[in-house]
Amino acid sequence: xxxxxxxxxxxxxxxxxxxxxxxxxxxxxxxxxxxxxxxxxxxxxxxxxxxxxxxxxxxxxxxxxxxxxxxxxxxxxxxxxxxxxxxxxxxxxxxxxxxxxxxxxxxxxxxxxxxxxxxxxxxxxxxxxxxxxxxxxxxxxxxxxxxxxxxxxxx
Amino acid sequence: xxxxxxxxxxxxxxxxxxxxxxxxxxxxxxxxxxxxxxxxxxxxxxxxxxxxxxxxxxxxxxxxxxxxxxxxxxxxxxxxxxxxxxxxxxxxxxxxxxxxxxxxxxxxxxxxxxxxxxxxx
Numbered sequence: 001x002x003x004x005x006x007x008x009x010x011x012x013x014x015x016x017x018x019x020x021x022x023x024x025x026x027x028x029x030x031x032x033x034x035x036x037x038x039x040x041x042x043x044x045x046x047x048x049x050x051x052x053x054x055x056x057x058x059x060x061x062x063x064x065x066x067x068x069x070x071x072x073x074x075x076x077x078x079x080x081x082x083x084x085x086x087x088x089x090x091x092x093x094x095x096x097x098x099x100x101x102x103x104x105x106x107x108x109x110x111x112x113x114x115x116x117x118x119x120x121x122x123x124x125x126x127x128x129x130x131x132x133x134x135x136x137x138x139x140x141x142x143x144x145x146x147x148x149x150x151x152x153x154x155x
Numbered sequence: 156x157x158x159x160x161x162x163x164x165x166x167x168x169x170x171x172x173x174x175x176x177x178x179x180x181x182x183x184x185x186x187x188x189x190x191x192x193x194x195x196x197x198x199x200x201x202x203x204x205x206x207x208x209x210x211x212x213x214x215x216x217x218x219x220x221x222x223x224x225x226x227x228x229x230x231x232x233x234x235x236x237x238x239x240x241x242x243x244x245x246x247x248x249x250x251x252x253x254x255x256x257x258x259x260x261x262x263x264x265x266x267x268x269x270x271x272x273x274x275x276x
Binding site for chain 2: 050051052054055058059061062065066068069070072073076077128132143146150153154
């Protein structure tokens with residue numbers, strides 16, 4: 001019993017929930033800030049394009065929603081060490097790290113692509129479709145991490 | 156179509172203080188626009204309302220749909236256990252947020268097409 005349910009078992013689960021939201025928010029914050037500087041520089045000349053240019057910021061926000069979902073899932077399953085095995089703690093730590101670092105990578109990609117994309121869209125509006133496609137492919141990186149995290153969570 | 160970067164040879168423009176680590180040349184401020192320029196664009200309040208509506212939808216709807224589906228649909232009506240209802244609720248929330256995002260992109264795309272013919276230089 002004691003080797004299955006050590007006192008430090010829930011520590012890993014808590015760290016998983018924390019790292020899910022921390023790293024996802026880190027990526028989302030970088031994406032928002034980087035794309036936001038591009039929007040601010042672009043809007044000086046083309047203020048009518050602001051609504052189109054908000055899309056990278058919204059997509060970066062969705063990265064944080066991925067982390068939020070996984071953090072809420074893990075937090076709902078946390079419990080006292082008497083009924084929370086170390087194996088569940090490891091599983092939850094892995095799930096949190098999966099969605100966290102995938103969200104960090106996706107947020108970096110969205111920020112850089114969004115910055116260059118909105119600056120380019122101001123000069124060539126036909127770039128918009130390409131920018132959306134690249135942003136979706138960057139967003140899907142975070143979605144892969146979410147899928148792995150949910151799949152781990154069901155173990 | 157105006158040339159945005161026509162003044163590259165003069166890097167110390169009026170907005171050079173806004174420069175960040177990006178090496179793209181900072182756009183120069185346009186000539187002071189006359190009052191006739193502001194009449195072509197849609198009212199700012201309408202754009203603000205639209206953006207707030209979609210941002211509210213994208214932020215609130217997934218969280219709402221997660222807890223609604225968890226506690227009412229899967230937990231209450233179907234009576235599945237906790238882990239399964241959590242997973243299905245999370246999937247429902249992610250689907251809802253992507254539907255909201257698709258609606259926002261569609262709106263932004265059609266918005267730009269509607270504004271573009273009015274633009275002149």
